[in-house]
Amino acid sequence: MDLLEYQGKGLLADFGVPTPQGEVCSEAEGVVRCAASLGFPVVLKAQVPVGGRGKAGGVRVVSSETEARSAAQEMLGMKLKGHIVRELWVEHGCDIDSEWYVSFTLDRSARKYLGMLSDKGGMDIEEVAGSHPEAISRVHIDPLHELTEQTAADWISKAKLCDRRGRPIGEEISQKLVAVLRRLFRVFVEADAELVEVNPLVLDASGALVALDAKVSLDANAGFRHPEWADLAGAAYAGSDPREALARSKGLQYVGLEGTVGIIANGAGLAMSSLDVVSQCGGAAANFLDIGGGASSAVMASALEVIMSDSNVASIFVNIFGGITRCDEVARGILGALQRVQLSTPIVLRLDGTNAREGRELLASQPHPLVFSEPTMLEAAAKAVEFASAGSGRIA
Amino acid sequence: MTIFADKNTKVVVQGLTGSQGRFHGLRNRAYGTQVVAGVTPGKGGTDVEGIGVFDSVSEAFAATGADATMVMVPARSAASAIIDAAAAGARLVVCITEGIPLHDQAKTVATLQAEYPGTRLIGPNCPGIISPGECNIGITAGEIALAGGPVGIVSRSGTLTYQALYELSRKGVGQTTCVGIGGDPFPGTRFVDCLAAFEKDPDTHAIMLIGEIGGADEEAAAEFVASSVTKPVVAYVAGATAPPGRRMGHAGAIVSAGKGGAGSKMRALSEAGVTVCSDPCQAALTMVSVVDSLSMHPMSLA
Numbered sequence: 001m002d003l004l005e006y007q008g009k010g011l012l013a014d015f016g017v018p019t020p021q022g023e024v025c026s027e028a029e030g031v032v033r034c035a036a037s038l039g040f041p042v043v044l045k046a047q048v049p050v051g052g053r054g055k056a057g058g059v060r061v062v063s064s065e066t067e068a069r070s071a072a073q074e075m076l077g078m079k080l081k082g083h084i085v086r087e088l089w090v091e092h093g094c095d096i097d098s099e100w101y102v103s104f105t106l107d108r109s110a111r112k113y114l115g116m117l118s119d120k121g122g123m124d125i126e127e128v129a130g131s132h133p134e135a136i137s138r139v140h141i142d143p144l145h146e147l148t149e150q151t152a153a154d155w156i157s158k159a160k161l162c163d164r165r166g167r168p169i170g171e172e173i174s175q176k177l178v179a180v181l182r183r184l185f186r187v188f189v190e191a192d193a194e195l196v197e198v199n200p201l202v203l204d205a206s207g208a209l210v211a212l213d214a215k216v217s218l219d220a221n222a223g224f225r226h227p228e229w230a231d232l233a234g235a236a237y238a239g240s241d242p243r244e245a246l247a248r249s250k251g252l253q254y255v256g257l258e259g260t261v262g263i264i265a266n267g268a269g270l271a272m273s274s275l276d277v278v279s280q281c282g283g284a285a286a287n288f289l290d291i292g293g294g295a296s297s298a299v300m301a302s303a304l305e306v307i308m309s310d311s312n313v314a315s316i317f318v319n320i321f322g323g324i325t326r327c328d329e330v331a332r333g334i335l336g337a338l339q340r341v342q343l344s345t346p347i348v349l350r351l352d353g354t355n356a357r358e359g360r361e362l363l364a365s366q367p368h369p370l371v372f373s374e375p376t377m378l379e380a381a382a383k384a385v386e387f388a389s390a391g392s393g394r395i396a
Numbered sequence: 397m398t399i400f401a402d403k404n405t406k407v408v409v410q411g412l413t414g415s416q417g418r419f420h421g422l423r424n425r426a427y428g429t430q431v432v433a434g435v436t437p438g439k440g441g442t443d444v445e446g447i448g449v450f451d452s453v454s455e456a457f458a459a460t461g462a463d464a465t466m467v468m469v470p471a472r473s474a475a476s477a478i479i480d481a482a483a484a485g486a487r488l489v490v491c492i493t494e495g496i497p498l499h500d501q502a503k504t505v506a507t508l509q510a511e512y513p514g515t516r517l518i519g520p521n522c523p524g525i526i527s528p529g530e531c532n533i534g535i536t537a538g539e540i541a542l543a544g545g546p547v548g549i550v551s552r553s554g555t556l557t558y559q560a561l562y563e564l565s566r567k568g569v570g571q572t573t574c575v576g577i578g579g580d581p582f583p584g585t586r587f588v589d590c591l592a593a594f595e596k597d598p599d600t601h602a603i604m605l606i607g608e609i610g611g612a613d614e615e616a617a618a619e620f621v622a623s624s625v626t627k628p629v630v631a632y633v634a635g636a637t638a639p640p641g642r643r644m645g646h647a648g649a650i651v652s653a654g655k656g657g658a659g660s661k662m663r664a665l666s667e668a669g670v671t672v673c674s675d676p677c678q679a680a681l682t683m684v685s686v687v688d689s690l691s692m693h694p695m696s697l698a
Binding site: 051103106108109111112113125126129142143144189192194197199219221222224225265266267268269270272273275276277278279280285288292321322352353354376377378 | 471472494495496497498499500502503505506507509510537540551552553554555556558559562579581582606608609611612613616634635636637638646674675676677
């Protein structure tokens with residue numbers, strides 16, 4: 001779950017990481033009031049859960065109420081990288097001396113936590129990683145251990161951080177940074193984050209450290225021990241795809257795409273493979289939908305409802321291989337869904353694995369003119385693509 | 397031979413009294429697996445169709461001489477269930493549970509490495525392991541597997557594992573062992589562990605590897621194949637047409653450094669001499685012809 005900047009900053013502030021003073025506003029007049037009370041210049045930042053906002057026009061510096069009003073009116077409601085901007089974060093301008101990059105993430109290969117620190121903050125850090133990998137100082141932290149003061153201090157000295165004039169940072173700033181890094185590490189671990197990235201972490205003209213941006217991604221699996229996330233989830237997704245919002249409200253793993261063949265599969269691997277096979281057959285998937293292990297008939301019915309809510313969908317490829325999901329359950333789900341939803345597109349099914357025979361028999365016992373069955377995934381995908389490209393797929 | 401689990405493996409099901417634990421525990425027993433006990437704290441002394449239930453793994457091990465467990469408990473308690481099993485001396489822990497928090501996964505793997513190096517964890521979020529004809533620990537439908545080898549399978553994806561088993565068996569090509577290592581970021585057992593075991597196993601003559609986008613384990617597998625595997629390997633990597641994940645921040649891209657996509661993985665495997673196929677059905681058919689050509693040259697089977 002990707003947090004919006006202001007949510008991420010709020011989380012950082014909860015752990016004692018310094019962040020700029022500011023407020024989130026959803027109306028232009030609120031922005032003006034808030035800017036005036038902070039004192040100009042202020043920065044208006046569009047709250048969408050994607051990077052690269054600055055280049056896309058999502059960050060503006062304003063120096064008067066008039067400027068603040070017109071900028072806010074332009075920004076609120078604009079579409080930024082696929083997200084509608086519903087909120088602006090209004091924060092006090094910062095007198096920047098130096099911009100650094102800090103992140104904590106999970107390193108799957110090393111099976112450890114990875115911290116990265118660089119004085120090339122505020123710019124394209126991926127480019128830096130490619131062209132000057134030595135400019136990023138890395139530290140691996142054992143998941144069973146803390147980030148100790150000693151480790152943090154060693155990591156900082158390895159990063160060779162400098163101020164704007166190119167002078168190495170002194171002991172005082174280094175100690176402040178040790179504290180900030182250890183707090184960010186606590187956010188990463190205790191808030192169950194997959195990513196905590198601050199770019200830039202700013203050294204301001206007064207010698208203070210401030211997190212000027214915050215990209216925090218929380219691990220949805222850990223939601224059960226974070227009741228406080230219920231509020232965050234609503235705001236973070238407010239501007240996204242309505243199909244995905246519907247799927248999320250039904251608890252489904254769904255990603256909306258642009259094609260015409262709706263996909264329902266059990267297991268992420270099979271769902272991805274279904275996309276691959278549809279593409280091989282000359283079609284394009286309308287979505288990725290994994291109904292997971294142990295999917296009940298209710299889950300299957302919800303999946304069909306979500307897919308049929310997409311007006312681009314001209315056929316549906318249901319690709320089920322039964323393991324923990326039993327094919328008779330899937331068949332019951334389809335039959336149940338057919339009673340709840342008016343089917344507007346053909347469904348091509350491929351059922352195999354646990355209780356596949358029972359599943360196929362169930363479906364055969366209640367034939368439907370728009371439900372087809374194929375023995376292999378390749379044949380089923382081909383048939384679904386054929387329906388979709390015939391254009392006659394959508395009947396109602 | 398098989399790898400990691402065989403007919404002598406005695407299994408305790410953690411979470412046997414839950415609906416999934418019961419369903420699959422009993423299915424595993426019906427397959428022929430020695431499912432000797434269940435564990436559910438607070439339900440010790442009861443039984444599930446004749447399988448005794450204990451309060452803890454150590455009690456179950458002491459009473460039955462078991463050496464393996466299958467974890468079928470909810471995600472919030474799965475990490476501690478794995479450590480309980482390791483602390484009780486389990487040689488093998490197969491964790492089916494999906495949705496374990498990532499930090500719990502990272503800490504579990506680190507704890508096993510530091511304190512219980514003798515415990516092999518398979519999973520989490522995996523279909524388990526099946527050595528056809530000998531034992532099935534997990535949620536794979538046993539009837540889709542075929543005993544006798546000569547193919548060893550290792551897969552990150554549950555349903556694509558079933559797919560591979562099913563297609564091979566249908567063509568009369570058996571399997572020594574099929575390991576579903578799971579799709580989560582911190583699997584206890586990785587491709588390389590399975591490749592090494594299959595390479596040593598005299599009855600495995602060809603290896604099927606099923607990967608997915610994300611992480612760099614397929615790239616690591618490719619390096620290992622190039623340096624240490626003499627048997628033919630056929631691979632499929634799911635996700636060639638998957639939408640790029642919407643991600644925030646840059647840390648993920650810096651860590652992966654260009655690895656992680658299906659293209660990079662297929663290229664690395666191909667350069668290591670692996671036969672890479674474009675869909676899972678094709679991969680199975682290719683494996684069938686590899687096995688056919690092996691049997692036409694019996695010397696290579698010696």
